[in-house]
Amino acid sequence: MTATSSTLDRSALASRIDAVIDAAVGAGSIVGTVVMVAQDGDIAYARAAGHADREAGLATREDTIFRLASVTKPMVAATALAFVDDGVIGVDDPVTRFLPAFQPKLADGSTPVITVRHLLTHTSGLIYGYDPAAGICEGIAGPSLSMAENLARIAGQPLAFTPGSAFRYSVAIDVLGGLLESAAGASLPELVAAKVTGPLGLTDTEFHPSTMDRLATAYADGVDRAVRMNDPHTVSNGEMNFTFSPSRAFDRETFASGGAGMVGTAPDFLRFLEAVRQGGAPILSPASVDLLTTNAIGDFDTSVAGRGFSLGWSIFHHPEASGAPVSPGTWQWGGVYGHSWFVDPIRALSVVSFSNTALAGVGGPYPDAIRDAVYG
Structure with a gap:
């Protein structure tokens, strides 16, 4: 066939x-x-x-x-790439261009560069399955938090590996959502509606x-x-x-x-x-x-x-x-x-x-x- x-x-x-x-x-x-x-x-x-x-x-x-x-992730990824098409963000931009405070460290204490590409490909060093004591919401359960508070809690946890060196499915697209809000100046629901669900009539x-x-x-x-x-x-x-x-x-x-x-x-x-x-x-x-x-x-x-x-x-x-x-x-x-x-x-x-x-x-x-x- x-x-x-x-x-x-x-x-x-x-x-x-x-x-x-x-x-x-x-x-x-x-x-x-x-x-x-x-x-x-x-x-x-x-x-x-x-x-x-x-x-x-x-x-x-x-x-x-x-x-x-x-x-959810594919539609948020498409939203991000629509903003790449518009020249608002670039796939190789550092996350700190839009989220200056988001600087998680490696186990050795160094602070590597994480890019938009790393987030989209789940090669950022972020993970799913953080210690519950960290108080992170991973999207389907957990504490009710603002975007800023959740990103701060994620950034406070050590990266699992150097960005770009491995794949691990993760909260990266939650971070991407915060990045998009900062870059485009609107809420993530508004951005997804403007770039994906609205134009497609979803x-x-x-x-x-x-x-x-x-x-x-x-x-x-x-x-x-x-x-x-x-x-x-x-x-x-x-x-x-x-x-x-x-x-x-x-x-x-x-x-x-x-x-x-x-x-x-x-x-x-x-x-x-x-x-x-x-x-x-x-x-x-x-x-x-x-x-x-x-x-x-x-x-x-x-x-x-x-x-x-x-x-x-x-x-x-x-x-x-x-x-x-x-x-x-x-x-x-x-x-x-x-x-x-x-x-x-x-x-x-x-x-x-x-x-x-x-x-x-x-x-x-x-x-x-x-x-x-x-x-x-």
Whole structure:
């Protein structure tokens, strides 16, 4: 199957994806989900299944609004690159040009230069998983803080490595959000609306839900089936613990998290991906699209063989190394509240899988099975 020689058999595609969804929802591992597949810009598959609120009997709809977690990052990265296009910031500008007080140190006490590029590629030396005693909010839970206070607390922690020397997924996009606010003189929600969601007509994608009756209830992995989240609620994948605060979506006093703070729908996010896949208009230049769609970190370890990272998301430069059926150059990421997505530019495919179930919707059998069902 290629974009030029073959298109998806939609009936067969629907049968394969339906089987995956039915099994997961039927088993209770996924409570509610929306899956959409586009090929060559046309919708090849779209389905909502399960419950947005299981206890209330409220069915999931295609326009159900989800807490996006790290699905926020691509749209904030695009916002930053739109300001690069405008000449307001440069990818190799030091962060201190816009945030003079943001000067975290290495373990030896030295203060290295961190650039916008380092933030976008997660090569800054920042991390996720700070000591709780540091009082840092990492976007999905934690204390209610102003942007300035959270950045000050991050800057007070030692860097894990010299910027530019390794990859580690991190709070870097929260720092980027603060940088954008300083550079452009407006709040991050205003900037994302002006540069990305507004021009693309993503009316349901924002930092705080304006349509409460369509916001999905958050669920978490349980012993026999997913359980309704408490607030806070901690989930473990066996290696790491993830603490969620679903009420953060309503907290207008805390800072807008560029790394995890938005809510939105699957159709909106698919429209965003398709805009980038088709060249960037009306939000980005071709040069910025190249930065989003090209591996920028060489062979740094990203924990998945054959996968690097661009200035916005992961890039499979050698997918055969991990056994993924995607084409070289495929972009992919997700969100810890239960989302996974990928774009295979060679096959002109954009796939969005949203759910209200952490962590089953973001990693493991369900998103892998959705991906494999797309490829048949």
